[in-house]
Amino acid sequence: MAGAPDDEQEPGTHGTTRVRRLAWGGTSALGVALVVSLALVGWGLSWLAGRASHESAPPTDVAAAPPVAVASLANADELPPSVRRYLENTVYPPGNGALTEAQSDLLRPNQRFEDYRPIPDTFSTDANEIVTVRLTCDHYYYEGDDPIELSLEVLRGNTPVEPLSLDAGATREGRAGLEGNRTALRFLPSEDGFASTLDPARFADHHGPVLVDARIEYAPGAVHEETLRLFLTPEGKIPARFTGEVEDDLVNGSLQVEIGLEVDQPGRYRIDANLYDRSGAPLAFSAFKGDLGRGDRVVEIEFFGRLLRDLGARGPFSVGEIRGYRFLDGDYPDRERMADLPGRFRTDDYSPTAFSADEFMDPHKANMIELLMEDVARGIAIPAPPIPTPGATDFDIDPEGRGEAPAAADAPNAPSTPASASRGRT
Amino acid sequence: MPVRPGIGTLFGALLLVLTLSAFAPTAMAGVGGDDAGTCVNACGGYGGGNNANSCYCDASCSTYGDCCADYQPVCNSNTGCSPNSGSRYVLHLGGMCSQGWNDAMASASGYTSIDVKAVQTNHSGLSDSSHALGIYLDQCCTGSNLCYVLNYSGGDAVMGHRLANTSTSYNVNWVGTSAGAGGGSALSGNFLADIFGPCDYAGHLGRSEVRNAYNHNDTNGETVYHIGGHDGWWYTSWLLPGEDDGAVAYHSAGAVTYVTGTSSMCKSPKWTNHHAAWTCSGYNEDHYEMKDRFIQNMGW
Numbered sequence: 022m023a024g025a026p027d028d029e030q031e032p033g034t035h036g037t038t039r040v041r042r043l044a045w046g047g048t049s050a051l052g053v054a055l056v057v058s059l060a061l062v063g064w065g066l067s068w069l070a071g072r073a074s075h076e077s078a079p080p081t082d083v084a085a086a087p088p089v090a091v092a093s094l095a096n097a098d099e100l101p102p103s104v105r106r107y108l109e110n111t112v113y114p115p116g117n118g119a120l121t122e123a124q125s126d127l128l129r130p131n132q133r134f135e136d137y138r139p140i141p142d143t144f145s146t147d148a149n150e151i152v153t154v155r156l157t158c159d160h161y162y163y164e165g166d167d168p169i170e171l172s173l174e175v176l177r178g179n180t181p182v183e184p185l186s187l188d189a190g191a192t193r194e195g196r197a198g199l200e201g202n203r204t205a206l207r208f209l210p211s212e213d214g215f216a217s218t219l220d221p222a223r224f225a226d227h228h229g230p231v232l233v234d235a236r237i238e239y240a241p242g243a244v245h246e247e248t249l250r251l252f253l254t255p256e257g258k259i260p261a262r263f264t265g266e267v268e269d270d271l272v273n274g275s276l277q278v279e280i281g282l283e284v285d286q287p288g289r290y291r292i293d294a295n296l297y298d299r300s301g302a303p304l305a306f307s308a309f310k311g312d313l314g315r316g317d318r319v320v321e322i323e324f325f326g327r328l329l330r331d332l333g334a335r336g337p338f339s340v341g342e343i344r345g346y347r348f349l350d351g352d353y354p355d356r357e358r359m360a361d362l363p364g365r366f367r368t369d370d371y372s373p374t375a376f377s378a379d380e381f382m383d384p385h386k387a388n389m390i391e392l393l394m395e396d397v398a399r400g401i402a403i404p405a406p407p408i409p410t411p412g413a414t415d416f417d418i419d420p421e422g423r424g425e426a427p428a429a430a431d432a433p434n435a436p437s438t439p440a441s442a443s444r445g446r447t
Numbered sequence: 448m449p450v451r452p453g454i455g456t457l458f459g460a461l462l463l464v465l466t467l468s469a470f471a472p473t474a475m476a477g478v479g480g481d482d483a484g485t486c487v488n489a490c491g492g493y494g495g496g497n498n499a500n501s502c503y504c505d506a507s508c509s510t511y512g513d514c515c516a517d518y519q520p521v522c523n524s525n526t527g528c529s530p531n532s533g534s535r536y537v538l539h540l541g542g543m544c545s546q547g548w549n550d551a552m553a554s555a556s557g558y559t560s561i562d563v564k565a566v567q568t569n570h571s572g573l574s575d576s577s578h579a580l581g582i583y584l585d586q587c588c589t590g591s592n593l594c595y596v597l598n599y600s601g602g603d604a605v606m607g608h609r610l611a612n613t614s615t616s617y618n619v620n621w622v623g624t625s626a627g628a629g630g631g632s633a634l635s636g637n638f639l640a641d642i643f644g645p646c647d648y649a650g651h652l653g654r655s656e657v658r659n660a661y662n663h664n665d666t667n668g669e670t671v672y673h674i675g676g677h678d679g680w681w682y683t684s685w686l687l688p689g690e691d692d693g694a695v696a697y698h699s700a701g702a703v704t705y706v707t708g709t710s711s712m713c714k715s716p717k718w719t720n721h722h723a724a725w726t727c728s729g730y731n732e733d734h735y736e737m738k739d740r741f742i743q744n745m746g747w
Binding site for chain 2: 103107110111114115116118119121123124125126127130131132133134135136138139157161162194195196197198230248250252289291293306308310311348350351352353354355383385388389392393395396399400401403405406407408409410411
């Protein structure tokens with residue numbers, strides 16, 4: 022499939038064809054800014070006229086009012102609250118963000134989140150009599166011949182329980198539910214209970230979810246069933262592979278990371294990557310979303326200059342957790358996963374001042390600003406909900422209000438929860 | 448290591464064993480439930496999925512009155528919106544086991560409320576409803592139109608899935624989420640269907656599945672505001688960490704990047720572009736009561 026209409030293709034290095042997203046920087050942004058500023062002049066004149074009518078001083082000569090500058094955070098105080106909040110929320114492009122140590126979902130993607138779950142029939146006033154079960158595996162998504170390591174723990178209180186019988190299996194799952202025969206799994210004693218390795222070759226014909234079930238006899242005649250879902254992309258369904266080529270460049274004041282792929286299946290792809298600073302600490306995340314044709318491709322992932330500048334980022338950086346999939350919109354399963362590209366890739370050295378300090382702007386954002394100002398002019402502007410500060414007094418709810426809530430420090434003392442009917446449950 | 452329950456929880460759990468079947472409420476999450484058919488990938492014929500309701504996606508279904516809920520948007524591109532018309536819309540996206548909002552919608556001055564007919568009942572519920580939502584967003588929220596989106600419960604994941612997988616820039620100023628299930632629920636597969644279903648999709652809202660279903664940090668530039676309730680039910684709260692509304696815990700309703708027990712909707716770190724709204728302590732309401740809380744708070 023050829024690239025999407027807004028993609029340019031140009032010969033690249035190493036015999037590859039580059040697929041480049043249009044970058045809305047430079048002169049394009051200037052043109053957009055001009056349109057926005059003209060719209061703001063019109064809005065500014067009417068707003069000034071309205072304000073002038075409420076001033077005790079002689080009304081301002083509206084016709085001579087200076088034009089409002091291009092909408093940006095630099096002149097946020099001059100903007101209506103709805104526009105100001107929108108600008109505050111869109112300093113960086115979509116999909117770009119800061120990455121911290123606390124964001125384990127991005128640092129260690131493809132995790133699992135199973136907990137120990139009590140078996141209801143074992144409830145007792147004595148916690149040592151309650152039986153809990155934890156069935157999990159090492160990841161959610163598996164590609165190709167990645168082994169699937171399953172683990173099962175059964176505890177009574179804090180004491181491991183050896184089930185009297187354990188019947189486990191895995192079954193393919195499709196749009197209408199379970200498909201085909203159940204494949205038996207054998208769990209063997211391990212350091213932390215019981216373990217089983219599921220060879221994906223046994224499911225090489227299946228793309229999509231697999232449901233693992235374990236029927237555990239934890240006491241004579243007492244059986245509990247636990248289930249677990251995982252997702253397989255067999256070798257024949259892997260749509261593309263990373264070549265291992267990762268390069269970087271400074272483009273329009275932003276860091277552009279270029280990642281090589283061999284694409285077998287054309288379509289809509291999403292490629293994610295993390296960026297780390299010179300000490301290896303997490304710095305930022307970003308992604309590519311777009312159409313890729315068959316063959317050798319290079320996707321460009323932009324780490325926005327202003328973001329890196331705000332983070333005080335200084336190269337050389339390293340790029341890691343490079344991963345991706347082909348998105349199958351409306352299908353089930355909804356994706357074909359690629360095998361992750363392991364390791365981290367070092368970039369050139371960049372000083373913080375190499376990155377642009379410009380706020381993000383593109384035609385969509387400019388259009389949004391116009392639309393929001395239209396709402397202001399019509400008197401139908403909708404305020405954004407207030408964001409509470411942890412520990413501060415929560416905002417009172419003003420159903421008649423149309424402006425934004427006061428700052429937390431100025432908020433009246435109000436009940437943290439509005440009155441509501443309770444069903445009387447504890 | 449397992450969490451040792453407190454004595455109060457143990458007594459509540461004992462009551463659960465004795466009285467669950469007598470005291471559990473009937474499913475109320477949405478009209479239809481029970482594996483309604485979808486027209487996603489089924490236009491022109493019988494509704495797809497586990498179509499226990501026997502609905503159709505062909506031209507005759509309007510005559511016979513047996514169209515699947517998403518027939519108009521999916522097969523006829525009819526969302527009720529006028530594309531690129533300078534219009535203003537508030538989209539409403541329902542939750543698990545629903546085929547629409549199925550409740551009173553916002554009344555916002557200058558804005559038209561739209562009920563997003565997204566079928567969240569089948570195993571493919573997330574993919575089906577995300578696709579249907581995309582049709583609404585394309586028609587209602589591009590060009591000269593402007594939108595706000597309200598979602599509830601499972602609709603949180605549907606909206607997140609769509610935003611993370613699209614590169615289309617929608618004219619959505621912000622998204623409001625009540626009792627969001629974007630972080631999944633520990634009830635999935637066991638109690639969720641019993642209480643809210645029955646529907647096959649109820650088994651697909653586990654924490655591992657939902658948290659891995661899309662990159663929650665990529666909202667395609669949209670800002671998402673979250674509110675949650677803490678009036679949980681004794682027969683489910685023992686399964687949910689921290690505060691909960693009986694179906695989802697605060698780690699999900701509050702868009703926290705990892706599963707944890709917390710009593711604050713402001714718990715961080717949150718997924719990028721996700722924020723708590725109005726209150727860190729949440730609302731003394733259960734999962735059902737939370738559905739229209741965002742609308743009430745906005746004065747709509």
